[in-house]
Amino acid sequence: MLYFSRWKTTLIWFAIFASVVFALPNLLSQQQLSSFPDWMPKKQLTLGLDLQGGSHILLRVERDDIVKERLEATVDDMRRLLRDASIGYTGLSGKGMVAQVRIRDAEDIEQAKEVLAELSQLVNAGLLSGGTIRETVLDEPQPGLIQVTMTEEGIDHRISSAVSQSIEVVRRRIDELGTTEPVIQRQGDDRILVQVPGFNDPERLKDLINQTAKLSFRLVDRSMSVEEALNGRPPATSEIFYSNDDPPIPYLIQKRVLVSGESLVDAQAGFDQRNNEPVVTFRFDTNGAQRFGQVTQQNVGYPFAIILDDAVISAPVINEPILGGSGQISGSFSVETANDLAILLRAGALPATLTVIEERSVGPGLGADSIAAGETAGIIGAILVVGFIFLAYGFLGLIANLALIFNVVMIIALLTIIGATLTLPGIAGIVLTVGMAVDSNVLIYERIKEERRGGRSLIQSIDAGFKRAFGTILDANVTTFIAAVILFYLGSGPVRGFAVTLAIGIVTTVFTAFTVTRWMIAEWVRRRRPKALPKGVLTDLFTDAHFKFMWLRRTTFIFSAVAALSSLVLFGTFGMNYGIDFMGGSIIEVQSKDGPADVADIRDRLSNLNLGDIQVQQFGSPEEVLIRVQAQGAGENAEQSVIIKVRSDLESDYDIRRVEAVGPTVSGELARAGSIAVLASLFAILIYIWFRFEWQFALGAIIATLNDVVLTIGMFVISGVEFNLSSIAAVLTIVGYSLNDTVVVYDRVRENLRRYKKMPLPELLDLSINQMLSRTILTSVTTLLALVALYAFGGEVIRSFTFAMIFGVVVGTYSSIFIAAPVLIIFKLRGASFQVGMKKGEKSDAEEDSAPEVA
Numbered sequence: 001m002l003y004f005s006r007w008k009t010t011l012i013w014f015a016i017f018a019s020v021v022f023a024l025p026n027l028l029s030q031q032q033l034s035s036f037p038d039w040m041p042k043k044q045l046t047l048g049l050d051l052q053g054g055s056h057i058l059l060r061v062e063r064d065d066i067v068k069e070r071l072e073a074t075v076d077d078m079r080r081l082l083r084d085a086s087i088g089y090t091g092l093s094g095k096g097m098v099a100q101v102r103i104r105d106a107e108d109i110e111q112a113k114e115v116l117a118e119l120s121q122l123v124n125a126g127l128l129s130g131g132t133i134r135e136t137v138l139d140e141p142q143p144g145l146i147q148v149t150m151t152e153e154g155i156d157h158r159i160s161s162a163v164s165q166s167i168e169v170v171r172r173r174i175d176e177l178g179t180t181e182p183v184i185q186r187q188g189d190d191r192i193l194v195q196v197p198g199f200n201d202p203e204r205l206k207d208l209i210n211q212t213a214k215l216s217f218r219l220v221d222r223s224m225s226v227e228e229a230l231n232g233r234p235p236a237t238s239e240i241f242y243s244n245d246d247p248p249i250p251y252l253i254q255k256r257v258l259v260s261g262e263s264l265v266d267a268q269a270g271f272d273q274r275n276n277e278p279v280v281t282f283r284f285d286t287n288g289a290q291r292f293g294q295v296t297q298q299n300v301g302y303p304f305a306i307i308l309d310d311a312v313i314s315a316p317v318i319n320e321p322i323l324g325g326s327g328q329i330s331g332s333f334s335v336e337t338a339n340d341l342a343i344l345l346r347a348g349a350l351p352a353t354l355t356v357i358e359e360r361s362v363g364p365g366l367g368a369d370s371i372a373a374g375e376t377a378g379i380i381g382a383i384l385v386v387g388f389i390f391l392a393y394g395f396l397g398l399i400a401n402l403a404l405i406f407n408v409v410m411i412i413a414l415l416t417i418i419g420a421t422l423t424l425p426g427i428a429g430i431v432l433t434v435g436m437a438v439d440s441n442v443l444i445y446e447r448i449k450e451e452r453r454g455g456r457s458l459i460q461s462i463d464a465g466f467k468r469a470f471g472t473i474l475d476a477n478v479t480t481f482i483a484a485v486i487l488f489y490l491g492s493g494p495v496r497g498f499a500v501t502l503a504i505g506i507v508t509t510v511f512t513a514f515t516v517t518r519w520m521i522a523e524w525v526r527r528r529r530p531k532a533l534p535k536g537v538l539t540d541l542f543t544d545a546h547f548k549f550m551w552l553r554r555t556t557f558i559f560s561a562v563a564a565l566s567s568l569v570l571f572g573t574f575g576m577n578y579g580i581d582f583m584g585g586s587i588i589e590v591q592s593k594d595g596p597a598d599v600a601d602i603r604d605r606l607s608n609l610n611l612g613d614i615q616v617q618q619f620g621s622p623e624e625v626l627i628r629v630q631a632q633g634a635g636e637n638a639e640q641s642v643i644i645k646v647r648s649d650l651e652s653d654y655d656i657r658r659v660e661a662v663g664p665t666v667s668g669e670l671a672r673a674g675s676i677a678v679l680a681s682l683f684a685i686l687i688y689i690w691f692r693f694e695w696q697f698a699l700g701a702i703i704a705t706l707n708d709v710v711l712t713i714g715m716f717v718i719s720g721v722e723f724n725l726s727s728i729a730a731v732l733t734i735v736g737y738s739l740n741d742t743v744v745v746y747d748r749v750r751e752n753l754r755r756y757k758k759m760p761l762p763e764l765l766d767l768s769i770n771q772m773l774s775r776t777i778l779t780s781v782t783t784l785l786a787l788v789a790l791y792a793f794g795g796e797v798i799r800s801f802t803f804a805m806i807f808g809v810v811v812g813t814y815s816s817i818f819i820a821a822p823v824l825i826i827f828k829l830r831g832a833s834f835q836v837g838m839k840k841g842e843k844s845d846a847e848e849d850s851a852p853e854v855a
Contacts, residue, residue: 019413048423054197058358074099097150162351172347202361213344215261220303221252243312263288267345269338278338280329289325297321359661366657373795374427381789394536400441403517410508423497433505439779440513444469472747480736490677545770550762553822567714579724580662582671584631589658596622620796674728696827704820708738726801734808741816780813
């Protein structure tokens with residue numbers, strides 16, 4: 001119905017007004033927002049790291065370190081318990097996850113088992129872990145040989161605890177830097193995600209996060225010289241440590257820790273009053289101060305070592321007792337390194353080693369360029385789409401454009417309200433939504449025109465057009481929504497931002513098409529009382545089309561089969577140009593500080609670093625260069641070494657604009673998640689179409705979509721365009737778009753099967769495609785206009801994504817006409833099945849259309 005009650009009208013415009021209010025702060029500065037009244041929303045969109053710059057680091061708690069630490073603690077506990085019980089033993093050792101000891105006297109075995117049973121008692125695992133667990137199991141495989149074996153659940157509990165403790169330590173360290181709104185959260189069982197926006201020194205950030213910061217004060221062993229210990233065997237109670245000097249200086253240090261960093265209550269960077277060198281001053285708690293005072297009082301004249309993470313910072317001689325509970329650490333510090341060490345000591349030590357398994361850093365300059373490129377692409381794309389729709393439909397195009405503007409405002413408002421992060425792919429999602437949102441209005445307008453040509457009055461045509469287009473629009477958008485949801489759950493980082501934007505865009509598109517557009521048209525009809533539909537330049541472009549598409553079906557089948565088979569052969573033979581997301585490795589984007597970048601010079605300089613295969617190419621402007629370094633194949637830390645070497649070699653002449661390093665663990669997981677995402681989306685959409693249509697339609701849609709996916713893969717192989725995580729997003733969006741096209745055609749085929757029971761299927765398919773041809777072409781053109789604007793003006797970072805999307809739109813349009821429809825002939829689809837269930841006396845759509853109009 002075209003009638004809108006007053007309360008419906010109020011709700012529609014209240015929703016639009018609220019959207020404007022929530023979206024408005026994104027156009028204003030913080031200073032301007034401060035002058036707003038308190039009741040006005042002031043929240044702005046959070047920009048992703050790729051837009052505002054910053055660092056994304058994924059850390060993993062090393063399981064081997066936890067196991068090693070627990071094994072050493074278990075061996076120490078066994079030694080302590082047996083000694084306290086005065087039980088003789090031999091062969092106390094640990095290997096893997098087992099600590100063992102042999103009891104000398106057979107009479108002491110039972111007592112030893114009772115004493116060591118303390119180690120295998122149940123421990124509280126916390127509320128979240130669900131009750132108690134057993135960390136170790138006591139066993140006697142041989143008479144007199146007692147083994148204490150660590151359990152998997154015990155190690156998992158320790159890892160979980162280490163992750164929780166590490167999150168707090170990392171948060172304290174980053175908070176000391178004064179950054180705004182860092183994200184530090186658990187990811188999975190053994191990982192920590194750290195995102196620090198606006199921080200432009202990723203190496204310093206990694207140093208702060210990575211360093212365990214285990215501080216200890218120990219005495220230097222004077223029983224033998226360090227040279228004797230190096231050439232022979234050091235005492236059992238001592239071990240050799242090295243300083244951070246160049247070259248490193250060895251020290252023979254006693255294993256016994258006199259005072260640990262846990263006793264520190266404060267640490268500050270300062271300057272030595274004697275030589276004005278940067279130092280770190282520290283202060284102990286009461287127990288630590290007493291212990292430190294006793295040790296220094298007993299060892300005046302002898303050296304003691306200050307050890308941080310197994311490296312000797314300094315080894316001063318104790319000149320006099322230090323009784324005040326405070327002191328200072330001196331070494332080769334700069335102001336920054338002294339400040340960082342103070343931060344580390346104040347924040348506390350990490351319970352385990354954290355390994356960087358993924359790093360993505362963007363400089364603030366590149367972020368600003370990405371925002372500018374995204375804005376330019378969005379504005380140009382919107383102008384192209386708005387202009388084209390106005391040409392196509394005239395006044396109705398103006399209404400569609402107003403609805404489109406409201407649609408974009410609602411997308412931005414919803415993103416702001418839910419606190420979503422806007423990324424560069426997210427901007428691409430908005431631009432893509434602009435192109436695809438027009439589809440709903442095109443479907444409605446084309447249906448209205450068709451109803452009008454069928455003899456209905458203008459009001460009846462408008463009402464029927466909205467009513468009959470609803471099911472088609474819903475089905476078409478649900479398929480894309482399914483792809484967006486799966487992409488959100490299986491994607492990561494900026495790709496998730498794209499999925500969120502696309503999903504919200506689909507919801508707002510359906511809302512604006514069936515409320516805002518309908519209200520404006522109803523108001524136009526009520527006020528103007530028009531007798532005919534307004535026309536545009538392209539209104540009747542395909543009105544009388546009678547193309548014989550099915551006549552070409554054998555040719556198109558052969559062409560499609562050859563193209564798909566060739567794509568698979570090329571893929572199997574040559575493969576795709578996989579990015580570091582799937583292969584591992586490093587990408588560094590640099591910008592020359594003075595004049596055009598010298599690609600040959602960069603290649604020569606990096607070839608001397610022994611990093612394996614290195615690709616250096618111009619990227620965007622002549623000043624910008626993209627460097628790709630192959631995966632090092634030597635574990636996670638090897639990729640970090642690459643970044644350090646390249647940065648140190650080039651940073652004097654080049655600004656580091658972007659860094660991405662993906663280790664073998666993450667690359668394997670991303671490849672697996674990408675494959676699952678594509679297969680899961682196809683399966684979910686197959687189920688939906690099967691539920692909404694018939695099995696022939698479901699299989700036809702999947703065949704056409706698989707053809708699109710295979711041809712897109714072939715495009716990546718032939719073009720050599722890098723296939724990365726964004727490409728997975730492109731493939732899934734292509735899946736959604738292709739199915740959108742196919743479902744629109746299928747919906748009309750299903751309707752015509754009910755209308756024309758005796759029409760031969762090839763003729764009926766031709767009729768259906770010709771009826772929808774105007775919509776298919778107009779939607780494809782508007783989407784392509786938006787994508788071309790993205791490709792030309794959106795910047796290099798998303799160019800491969802938009803290139804794949806442009807190809808996908810063309811292929812998707814082709815497959816919906818020349819594959820999805822003809823496949824129904826092969827499956828012997830018949831119209832009789834669509835008459836099943838019609839009640840006696842119930843009119844078909846065709847009969848209903850021919851009914852006289854009632855005033």
